[in-house]
Amino acid sequence: MVASGDVSTMLTRAPRLPHNRLNAHPASKRSPTANASPQRVALYLQDKHPIRDGIRYVQRAEERGFEAVWQAESRLVREATVPMAAFAASTDRIKVGSGVVNTWTRNVGLLAATFVTLDDLAPARVMLGLGAWWDPLARKVGISRRHPLQCMRETVEACRRLFTLDEVSYEGEFVHLDGVRIDVVHGDVSARDIPIYVGATGPKMLELAGEIADGVVLNYMVSPSYNDDAMERLEAGARRGGRSIDDVDRPQLVVCSLDDDRTKALDAARLLLTQYLGQQPHIMKASGVDSSLIEEINAVVDWPATHDEIEKAAALVPDEVVQLVSASGTPDECRAKVNEYIEHGATCPVLYPLGDDVDAMIDAFGLQVART
Secondary structure, eight states: OOOOOOOSOOOSOOOOOOGGGOOOOOGGGOOOOTTSOOSSOEEEEOSSSOHHHHHHHHHHHHHTTOOEEEEOOOSSSOOSHHHHHHHHHTOSSOEEEESOEESSSSOHHHHHHHHHHHHHHSTTOEEEEEEOOOTTHHHHTTOOOOSHHHHHHHHHHHHHHHTTTSOEEEEOSSOEEEEEOOOOSSSOOSOOOOOEEEEEOSHHHHHHHHHHOSEEEEOSSSOTTHHHHHHHHHHHHHHHTTSOGGGSBOEEEEEEEEOSSHHHHHHHHHHHHHHHHHHOHHHHHHTTOOHHHHHHHHTTOOSSOOHHHHHHHHTTOOHHHHHHSSEEESHHHHHHHHHHHHHTTOSEEEEEEOSSOHHHHHHHHHHHHHHO
């Protein structure tokens, strides 16, 4: 999941970004047919599948016309850059992004060097997605997420400058660089075009993304109408950065539980939603989930929750709530729901497959994409 903080004020102001680095397609300029596959589509992988299976899924997605794969790094389970390298080395065209790595646990010099290394492996195909992580996990490993907005701003600014491969000095609250450069000796010493995306959920982080980032990674387990306020926040930030929201790419994570057996599809999504209701109740409230249901779930599920607790609480979650915040059900139902997110401002759905047949989900969304 994307985790971002929004509790700090925004301080310094970043320069306007070059628009030629962006790949935005304003949703307002097209109205997809309800059950048609979207014009852009990407794959999202967490730790549900072995990495070698993930490689095969990414190869299939590339064959079916998917534009990107985003590898999660949210819970303390699967580090993102190792599978990203595996995906990049096994494909030729598909873009590979982190969805998202946090700003706290990697020194910014190492962070930039890691993504320059990935760019060496897959030139012009790598995307850096950054997030502000979340508590209580950060706190449990000794991270104090103070001023997450300022930390994000400094990390974006410093990485962008380091990607030029020029010498960089930077003195911030969180980032300190004294004549540092990505010290390439025998390889390509030219500037790297690595777009930076901010994983944002809270209003202030959304505004910051609109102001300084090449794009925003919008969260999953939200209703399409939740995006309406997000678009306003992104627009406000974009204006502050001297540009338009149309200059900000807006991929969105979308839980997709697809099966010809509708009940099976809904039940698979219900378990993840129940866990999310227990961990991120504020997002559920913003998406229109009834407060009484959230309270019932939170009486059973906390973090970390046991599988038995999640199964017990899942019985409380009705089908309509599952379909409110996810693309779950038959292939036609899933495509229609994904298009709702596009109609509410997302530029590229990033599909998180929950069903057992990942190939079927890729084919359901990719066959038409491959022909366009």
